[in-house]
Every structure is written in structure tokens, then in C-alpha cells.
Amino acid sequence: MKTPIYLDNHATTRMDPRVLDAMLPYFTEYFGNAASRNHEFGWVAEQAVDKARKQIGDLIGASAREIVFTSGATESDNLAIKGVAEMYAEKGNHIITAATEHKAVLDTCKKLEKHGFRVTYLPVMADGLVDLDMLKESITDKTILVTIMYANNEIGVLQPVAEIGKICRERGVLFHTDGVQAIGKVPVDVNKDNIDIMSITGHKLYGPKGAGALYVRRKNPRVQLTAQMDGGGHERGMRSGTLNVPGIVGLGEACAICQREMPEEMQRMRFLRDKLRTKIEEGLDEVYLNGSWEHRLPGNLNMSFAYVEGESLLMGINDIAVSSGSACTSATLEPSYVLKALGLGDDIAHSSIRFGIGRFNTEEEIDYVAGRMITVVRKLRELSPLYEMAKEGIDLSKVSWVTD
Amino acid sequence: MAYSDKVLDHYNNPRNVGSLDKGADDVGTGMVGAPECGDVMKLQIKVNDANGLIEDAKFKTFGCGSAIASSSLATEWLKGKTVDEALQIRNTDIVNELSLPPVKIHCSVLAEDAIKAAIKDYKTKQSKKVPSGETSMAQSVV
Numbered sequence: 001m002k003t004p005i006y007l008d009n010h011a012t013t014r015m016d017p018r019v020l021d022a023m024l025p026y027f028t029e030y031f032g033n034a035a036s037r038n039h040e041f042g043w044v045a046e047q048a049v050d051k052a053r054k055q056i057g058d059l060i061g062a063s064a065r066e067i068v069f070t071s072g073a074t075e076s077d078n079l080a081i082k083g084v085a086e087m088y089a090e091k092g093n094h095i096i097t098a099a100t101e102h103k104a105v106l107d108t109c110k111k112l113e114k115h116g117f118r119v120t121y122l123p124v125m126a127d128g129l130v131d132l133d134m135l136k137e138s139i140t141d142k143t144i145l146v147t148i149m150y151a152n153n154e155i156g157v158l159q160p161v162a163e164i165g166k167i168c169r170e171r172g173v174l175f176h177t178d179g180v181q182a183i184g185k186v187p188v189d190v191n192k193d194n195i196d197i198m199s200i201t202g203h204k205l206y207g208p209k210g211a212g213a214l215y216v217r218r219k220n221p222r223v224q225l226t227a228q229m230d231g232g233g234h235e236r237g238m239r240s241g242t243l244n245v246p247g248i249v250g251l252g253e254a255c256a257i258c259q260r261e262m263p264e265e266m267q268r269m270r271f272l273r274d275k276l277r278t279k280i281e282e283g284l285d286e287v288y289l290n291g292s293w294e295h296r297l298p299g300n301l302n303m304s305f306a307y308v309e310g311e312s313l314l315m316g317i318n319d320i321a322v323s324s325g326s327a328c329t330s331a332t333l334e335p336s337y338v339l340k341a342l343g344l345g346d347d348i349a350h351s352s353i354r355f356g357i358g359r360f361n362t363e364e365e366i367d368y369v370a371g372r373m374i375t376v377v378r379k380l381r382e383l384s385p386l387y388e389m390a391k392e393g394i395d396l397s398k399v400s401w402v403t404d
Numbered sequence: 405m406a407y408s409d410k411v412l413d414h415y416n417n418p419r420n421v422g423s424l425d426k427g428a429d430d431v432g433t434g435m436v437g438a439p440e441c442g443d444v445m446k447l448q449i450k451v452n453d454a455n456g457l458i459e460d461a462k463f464k465t466f467g468c469g470s471a472i473a474s475s476s477l478a479t480e481w482l483k484g485k486t487v488d489e490a491l492q493i494r495n496t497d498i499v500n501e502l503s504l505p506p507v508k509i510h511c512s513v514l515a516e517d518a519i520k521a522a523i524k525d526y527k528t529k530q531s532k533k534v535p536s537g538e539t540s541m542a543q544s545v546v
Contacts, residue, residue, distance in 0.1 A: 309442055311468040315407070315415055326442060326468075335442070346440035383421055383472060385446035385464040386439060401438035402521065 003319040005365045009204075009299060009358030010153050010181060011323065015250070016206040016359070022253040023208065026246040034243045035234060045245045052252025056200065059255040060179075061189035062215050068235045069248055072212035073180045076199035077104040077147075079214055079239060080176045083225030084145045084197070085112050088174070092142035096120045098130050098159075099341040101149055105178055109147075118142070124341050127292035128157035135164060139171050146175050150182035150198075154325065154338040154354055155291030156300025158182065165194020174223060179215075180204045184258030185297055186266065190215055196223050202247065206359055207254030211247030214239075265359060269298035272357050272366045277301055279367070283374035286390075290339055290352060299357035304339075304348045305373075307387035308380040313353060316376035320369050325352035347396075407469055408503040414473035419480050422462040424448040429533055432526025434518040443467035443511065445475050447518035449482055449490070451526060458482050458490060463518075470508040474498050474515035487523055 006014065026048060034049045036042025053064035070076045085095065097109050099121050109119045120138045122130050130148060139146070146168050151158050161177055168175035176197040182188055183198075184205035190198060195215070202211035216238065217223045231240025258265075281287055286306040302325075305313060310326025325336030326349070335349035355369070381387040386396060407415070423446075426433045431450050437443040444467065450460040461479035465472045477498055482490050495512035498504070504512055 307466060309467050309471075312415070312472060315469040346442070350439070350442040383418060383464055384466045385435065385444055386466045388423065388446075388464060396439060401444070402436045402517075 001362070001364050001368060005320045005361075005369060007355050007357060007361065007365075007369060008321045008323055009356035009361075010156070010354065011356065012203045012209065013206045013358050014360055015203075015208060016254060016257060018257060019207050019250045019253045023246045023250040026249050030245075032245075034245055035232065045243075048245060048249050049243055052248045052255075055252035055256040055259075056213055059188070059259045060183060060198065060200075060215060061191050063218065066190075066215055066218050068214045068216055068238050069243055070212045070214055070239055071210055071244070072203070073102075073178060073199045073201035074104040076201070076212050076214040077102070077176075077178055078108050079225060079228050080197045080199060081105065081108045081145065081147055082112065082228055083238070084174055084176070084223075085115075085117055086226035087224050088144040092140075092144040094118045094120070094140055094142040094144065096122060096135065096138050096143060096146045096148075098122045098124060098148050100124050100128060100152055100155075100157075100338045101147070102153060102178055105147055105149070122148075126343050127295070128152060128155050128290075128338075128342055129292060129295060130159055130164070132160060132163055132167065136167055139167070139173055143171070143173050146173055147177070148175075149178040150188065151179075151186070151297050151300075152291070152338060153181050154323075154336060155302045155342075156181070156297035157291040158186065158295045158297065160295075161195065162193045165196075168196075169194050174221070181297060184255060184262070185269075185299065187262070190217065196221065197225075200251075202251035202254055205254050205258050208247050208250040211244055211251040213251065266298045269357055272361060272363060273299055273301050273355075275363070276355060276357070276366050276370055277303070279370035280373055283370070284377055287377075288348065290342065290344065290348075301355040301357070303353055303355075304344070304351040305353065305377045306348070306351055307384045307390060308377055309350050310352055312380055313351075313376060316380065317369075317372050320372060322356070323354045325354070326350045410477075410502050411470055411473040411504070414476040414502070415469045418463075418472060418476045420460075420462050420476065420483075421464065423464065424450050424460065424462050429529050430526075432522040432524070432529065434521025434523070434525060436517045436521055437467070437514055439466065443471050443514055445471065445514050445518040447475060447478060447515075447522050449487075449522050449526060451487060456486050458485050458487065467511065467514075468508070470502065470504055471511040471514060473502050474504075474511045475518060477501060478515045478519055482519065487526065490519060490523060493519055 032041030032045035034045040053067045057064045174196045179198045180201045196217045198215040200213040203209040288304045290302040310324030339349040424431045435446045446464045452459045461482040463475040465475045495516040498512035
């Protein structure tokens with residue numbers, strides 16, 4: 001077993017060597033521009049891109065012609081939301097999203113608010129799921145778009161996407177979902193799930209960074225987007241710019257591998273994830289799971305270790321790469337807004353660790369990580385005045401703390 | 405974030421972890437910070453009645469590595485000082501010793517606050533102390 005151990009697969013994934021093999025010839029040998037229609041170099045590149053379109057479409061139950069290539073999920077989210085807002089502005093100016101969305105969605109919505117759009121940020125329930133009744137009540141005759149992620153990047157919670165899509169369909173509202181954490185990890189089908197627009201990225205499913213896509217439904221309903229960049233009119237006029245052929249080949253191959261291996265991989269991820277949780281809970285008291293257990297990605301575990309601060313925990317497990325919702329680890333010095341949206345106190349958010357298990361993790365690594373977590377949490381609790389007070393029976397919520 | 409060697413050393417081998425009897429007259433306890441802010445420091449000093457020197461100091465800290473290191477360092481510096489000397493310790497001394505980056509300066513401020521709170525608690529107890537020879541009433545533990 002080699003250290004450091006990578007257990008941060010929601011941030012990014014290691015590229016599968018099979019994906020790299022598929023990409024390599026398209027850097028040097030088949031370097032053509034897929035938009036060059038009049039020679040062999042262009043045709044070869046176009047064929048490769050078309051194959052990737054089909055591979056991506058197959059994974060999500062879409063047709064190849066519904067795939068628009070982008071640079072990644074942030075661009076896809078921007079194109080989806082701003083593209084709909086601009087295209088359907090005459091129909092309405094109201095957008096609905098959720099408090100636990102990725103910043104690429106939230107900040108795009110905030111930008112639109114400055115341009116006269118009205119945005120509803122739905123709260124989530126304690127398990128991280130949106131309340132469907134609240135969604136229904138929020139839709140007005142001015143609503144043009146609902147954008148709610150498939151799976152959350154911090155707590156791995158899977159939203160009831162098919163039901164959300166059904167509600168949107170019934171009300172004639174377009175439904176966009178940021179699918180990056182779910183696609184390739186759990187079955188996603190744009191027809192069964194009633195999805196109109198979906199963001200996809202390569203690097204979360206063992207493909208390359210800088211290669212993404214947007215699924216845009218072509219019929220029932222036919223979705224139109226206003227392009228956000230002007231240029232050569234590539235990708236059915238929705239996204240100009242020379243296609244990143246090697247990246248696209250990699251994204252396609254990554255999708256094909258995920259599709260082939262998903263049933264076994266889901267089982268293996270679940271086994272490792274459950275083992276990690278069980279071992280940690282056997283070794284430590286006062287450990288709390290964040291987010292729904294039932295509606296969750298197979299590779300996600302997000303736990304809070306009471307009375308221990310997240311950054312000091314990360315420091316103690318410096319041979320393991322994970323993330324924390326602690327303020328000290330964020331650029332804004334605020335604890336995770338996702339965990340706060342679940343109604344958790346700041347203290348529990350400060351104590352949270354996100355484990356993201358992926359394709360290349362082994363059982364030996366999981367055993368090691370569980371052991372290290374137990375050792376370090378015990379050590380830090382020995383150091384923690386809060387743990388000492390809790391053991392003395394003091395109710396920490398009733399203490400008046402001395403702060404500046 | 406990269407930590408300085410001294411922060412890592414205090415984090416890996418914290419000095420003077422533990423608790424003193426907070427009810428004792430010769431012990432001063434300072435507890436500063438709040439769980440929702442991500443930092444709580446408890447710092448205690450035990451002062452020798454005869455020579456007025458701080459003969460023991462203990463800490464427990466909930467917080468990041470820099471907060472743990474700041475309080476660990478503070479206990480090291482407190483030992484052997486008089487109470488008045490201890491009041492001269494400044495957060496900037498801790499920043500310099502541990503090479504704390506700007507985002508971690510609040511950890512050193514908290515450590516200075518903890519020292520002052522412990523000394524204040526000690527002095528309060530001393531002023532309430534009944535003259536020697538008489539039996540003191542048991543103090544209520546806060």
C-alpha cells in the first residue's frame with residue numbers, strides 16, 4: 001500500500017489508464033480539427049468526436065445529437081442556466097434552485113438576479129433532500145427553469161430527480177440538473193428521470209479535466225439555449241470554439257467504461273464505504289453521519305467527529321487526502337454552507353470530514369484510513385476541552401462562551 | 405496549507421496537555437472562544453504561594469493545528485514566570501515564534517486572551533481569599 005491515500009474522489013478522480021490510451025493518438029497522430037470538413041485529418045477527428053458523443057449519450061439514455069461539448073461542468077452550468085434565462089426571458093423571469101447546489105449554479109443564479117431575474121433558493125430537509133411539495137408551491141407562471149443537482153458533492157445525497165422532472169414536465173418548466181457527481185456512479189437516464197438539460201464533466205468519472213458536456217433535449221420538449229460565447233457556431237450554435245478532440249475522446253471512453261463496469265463498481269464502492277463507516281463507528285463514540293444514508297452515492301461518506309475541529313483532524317491524517325467542511329479549510333473562512341443547510345450547528349460543520357471513495361481505492365486502504373481516523377480523533381479528544389466538558393455532563397449548548 | 409516546523413512539532417507533541425483542579429485557590433482558569441467559531445481554548449496556571457511563580461500550566465484546545473500549537477507554546481512560556489511577567493506575553497510573540505500566517509493570527513490572539521483570562525481568574529480568587537489561619541468556605545465551581 002502506498003501513501004498518501006487518495007480519498008477525495010468528489011474533488012477529482014485519477015484518470016483511468018484505459019482512457020489515457022484512447023486519448024493519446026489524438027494529440028499527435030490524429031490532430032485534425034473536427035470542423036475541417038474537406039480533408040482526412042478533419043474527418044478522422046470528427047469521427048472520434050461522434051463516437052464519444054454516442055458513448056456519452058449511451059450512458060445517460062440520450063441520443064448523440066443531444067450532446068454539446070464544453071470545457072467542464074462550470075461552463076455547462078453557466079450555459080444551461082444563462083442560456084435558458086436569455087432564450088426564455090419573454091416567457092418568464094423566475095428560476096428555482098436549492099440551497100445545497102454547487103457554486104457554479106448558485107453564483108450563476110445570483111448573477112442573473114442582478115439582471116432582473118427572480119431566484120428561489122429552496123431549503124433542504126435535515127437529510128439533504130428537497131421537499132417536493134415546497135417545489136410545487138414555488139413554481140409560478142413566471143417560472144422558466146428548475147435547476148437541482150443529481151447528487152451533492154459534499155454529502156453525496158441523491159435528489160429525487162425523476163419526481164422533480166415530472167413536476168417540471170407537468171408545469172411546463174424546463175429542468176436542468178448538475179449531474180457531475182452522479183453520472184457514471186449510479187444509473188442516470190434522461191428519459192426516466194425527466195431531465196431536459198444536464199451538466200457532465202470528464203474528470204469526476206476517471207476521464208480528463210477540461211472536457212465536459214451539456215445534454216440538451218431535442219424533443220418533448222425541444223430545448224433551445226442562447227449561446228454564451230460568440231464564434232464559429234459549433235455544437236448546433238450553442239457553444240462555439242474548436243473542439244478539444246483528445247479530451248472529448250477521453251470523456252467518451254470514460255463514459256463507456258463506467259457504463260460497462262457500473263453494476264460491479266457500485267457494489268464495490270458500497271462495500272468499501274459501508275466498511276469504513278462501520279469500523280469508524282465501532283472505534284469511536286459521538287460520530288454523526290451527515291445527509292441521507294438511503295439516498296446517497298455509493299462512494300460517499302460524510303461524518304462529523306464531535307469535539308474535534310476538522311482542520312486539526314486533517315493535519316493528523318496527513319497521509320490521507322480527504323476534505324473537511326471546517327471553516328479553516330475554506331477560502332471564505334465560513335463552515336460548509338451545505339452542512340449548514342441541513343440545519344447542523346456550526347460546531348458540527350467544523351468537525352466534518354468528507355470521504356470520497358473511488359475506482360482505485362482498495363480494501364487495505366479503507367482499513368488503514370479507519371484505523372488512522374480512530375487514533376487521531378482519540379488523540380484530539382484528549383486535547384479537547386469540549387470533550388472533557390461533555391464527559392463531565394455539561395450541556396455545551398448552555399455554556400456562555402467568551403468571544404470577542 | 406503548509407505548516408511551520410514549530411507548529412507541526414507542537415501539534416505532534418503538545419506540551420502540558422491536561423487539567424488542573426479548577427476549584428483550587430492557587431489555580432487560575434481561562435476559557436476563551438466558542439465551538440461555533442471553531443476554536444475553544446482552556447488554559448490553566450498554578451501559582452506557587454511562596455515565591456509567586458507559575459509552577460505549572462496546562463491546556464486543552466479545540467481548534468486547528470495553529471490554535472493547538474499557540475496554546476501549547478503559551479503553557480511552555482508561562483512556567484517559571486511571575487503573574488506580572490506572564491501578562492507581558494503578546495500574541496505577536498506567538499506569531500513570530502510559530503511563524504503563523506495572517507489567517508492564523510486569531511489563534512495567537514486567542515492564546516493571549518486565554519492567558520489573561522486565567523490570570524484574572526487567579527487574581528479574583530486571591531482577592532476573595534480569607535486571611536490565613538481561618539478556614540475558607542468551599543468555593544462553588546463554575
